[in-house]
Amino acid sequence: MPHRPSAEIGAPLAEVDTPALIIDLDALDRNLQALPKKLAGTGVQLRPHSKTHKSPIIALKQVALGAAGVCCQKVSEAEILVEGGVRDVLIANEVVGAAKLRRVAALARQAGIAVCVDDAGNLAELEDAAVDFAARIEVLVEIDVGAHRCGVAPGKAALALAQVIAASKHLSFGGLQAYQGAAQHVRDHAERKRAIERAVELAAETKRMIEAAGIACRRITGAGTGSYAFEAASGLYTEVQCGSYVFMDADYNRNLDATGNAKPEFEQSLYVWTTVMSRPSAERAIVDAGLKAFSVDAGMPIVTDFADAVLARASDEHGRLDIVGKPEGLEVGDKIRLTPGHCDPTVNLHDWYIGIRRQRVECVWPVAARGALA
């Protein structure tokens, strides 16, 4: 059972119970509009990654603003997106095992579904599932362009998989998944740019080999919020998969631009709303949000509403603020915002978004794909 939301629609922000995941709706709207404007004229399509928001409601807003469709990572996420009204989903990841592949094929009867492969055995199983369901599934070959996670090596190995897909009756070859995930959080702008230039070279050479074999390579897809401008300007990528731009987080906010400044292109719109639950000393305040309310894999959240405090330690249910400046304020019962260190896994801890505009709750949205693991 999901938990009850921590606020009723219409309530003032001050009455929203804590911990809660709140969205600044004005900032979200500006972010949603800003990225399509930045891409206008490039000929590159936006296919936002829904792994950030996990919400068909926000996905449909992205589609309404011109997105070609969305990405996700898991079959269960794709099912929730399609159920929520999204018609075009790229599972930007491999799907392994006959049980999950059956679900991909079943879903491909309901909506446009594409999926990635990097293994011949897996590809054969995908074809079997497509045959069983008489489904038509678009398949992209994932190549490793520097992130060293999944993906075959660029070049011959990718061509070999593309040839198998192109020869299949039920699968169609869509192109290349070429996501340089490791580049997204490289702080230095020039270094980030070089990593993407290398990815572009590898993807371009692979595309040339595939086309030389007589196979059309329609889509080159990848990129994230940290690097998308480079892929969009490459003349090669046809789609960018930015996800975090809708919310942003402390980690992305530390990326530097070409002038060496940490001036994010997008606004922080996502916060963890928390209450001071104990104030044992002048130097220490304890808030009611800990590891169950925010992720710490990319560092601690920032204490947005109290500049003189740092979140120094998190346990399951507690965050310890060390007060480095003047100790006044932060009384027991005070509510403050934290900026998450990493938005995606923080969102995954919450059942509900509480949407705030003009200091009031305007909407309560389920985090529909929270915990969609499989």
Next chain:
Amino acid sequence: MPHRPSAEIGAPLAEVDTPALIIDLDALDRNLQALPKKLAGTGVQLRPHSKTHKSPIIALKQVALGAAGVCCQKVSEAEILVEGGVRDVLIANEVVGAAKLRRVAALARQAGIAVCVDDAGNLAELEDAAVDFAARIEVLVEIDVGAHRCGVAPGKAALALAQVIAASKHLSFGGLQAYQGAAQHVRDHAERKRAIERAVELAAETKRMIEAAGIACRRITGAGTGSYAFEAASGLYTEVQCGSYVFMDADYNRNLDATGNAKPEFEQSLYVWTTVMSRPSAERAIVDAGLKAFSVDAGMPIVTDFADAVLARASDEHGRLDIVGKPEGLEVGDKIRLTPGHCDPTVNLHDWYIGIRRQRVECVWPVAARGALA
């Protein structure tokens, strides 16, 4: 909506879809039985902390084996425990804000509820809620015995709160919450022991002051899986709050005993079940479990079923295994177990426990208090 469980009862383990949270039921049963046996004859009661398992089903097993009741950290957890049949719950934490305090008072009409305080204003609000509901609530004063999280200083500050509680018509003074959380993961046995000896001194002195003021101080409660033997032998603590002993994790398994060995008293019974989803090279395998399937706050999970691999990096949906020994094995589609780094926040990421005995699914239990934040 919770997600569908990844297995049907009766299925073989090999068919359990991934990622999934699996329990070795034989090991769980042995852990559940072992701790009460270790405490037998000490006169100290077991009040297990349910923040580990988040499950009334497991809580009731603990009660059936002699536990006095259970602990939790949040009102929403207490509600789920009482709804699940637990009759005696200590919220081993402060509860702040009128809305949550109303829920404590309402719940105290349904079951035996105790709660902690460390602030006079919060105590006054708790009393107001108790009056409104004509509820009788037991209150413990939390003292800081070295963890430097919540809690008033031992001594006079605790006495002052105890006197206010003792004078209340609706609140009853239960004693002291004296949990030395910071000691639990101190690796060295002697150092861990010294930390608890200091906690015992502080709690004993506070108890003496309260009793000298004519107030009975019935309960001294605290302790965790890492330190409970010291509190149980102290002659002071009346209850121990061990939680992790049911499951254990990589972090607790690193604690050293008196002989300097990492030989845990309890067995590992909790695992993340995962599939190899990509095998890009001899040195690298990618599994389908990442930050959404395990927490990394206490370090990476251990690759239980493949000694020659370490989980080197986790992204949202992927775990990268670096293969340090011989590269054979770990083919795409192989399923293996990971031992979580930290059990409590790992459990919080899953909707279901898949209970395994004799390589078969014996039960599928909801993680009922997953995401119970408020």
